[in-house]
Amino acid sequence: MATLKQPTVAQMKAEEQKWQAQTDARTLASAEEIKTDSGRMNRAKVQARQMVAEEQKKLKGLQKISGSPKKTTKKKGSKKK
Numbered sequence: 001m002a003t004l005k006q007p008t009v010a011q012m013k014a015e016e017q018k019w020q021a022q023t024d025a026r027t028l029a030s031a032e033e034i035k036t037d038s039g040r041m042n043r044a045k046v047q048a049r050q051m052v053a054e055e056q057k058k059l060k061g062l063q064k065i066s067g068s069p070k071k072t073t074k075k076k077g078s079k080k081k
Contacts, residue, residue: 034040
C-alpha cells in the first residue's frame with residue numbers, strides 16, 4: 001500500500017495563488033462583459049446605489065451606538081459664508 005505524500009506549504013501556497021489568478025481572470029472577463037452590455041451595466045449601477053444606501057443606514061446605526069460624531073460633507077458647489 002502506497003503512502004500519500006503531504007503537499008508542502010510552498011506547494012499549497014502556489015496552488016492557492018493559481019486558484020486566485022484563475023478566479024480573478026474569470027471576474028475580470030465578467031466585468032468586461034458587463035461593461036459592454038448597457039442594460040446590464042445600468043442595472044448594476046442601480047443595485048450599487050441601493051447597496052450604498054443600505055450600508056449608509058448600517059453606518060448611521062454604528063455611529064449612534066459608538067458615540068462617533070457625524071461627519072459632515074460639503075455639497076458640491078456650495079460655499080460656506
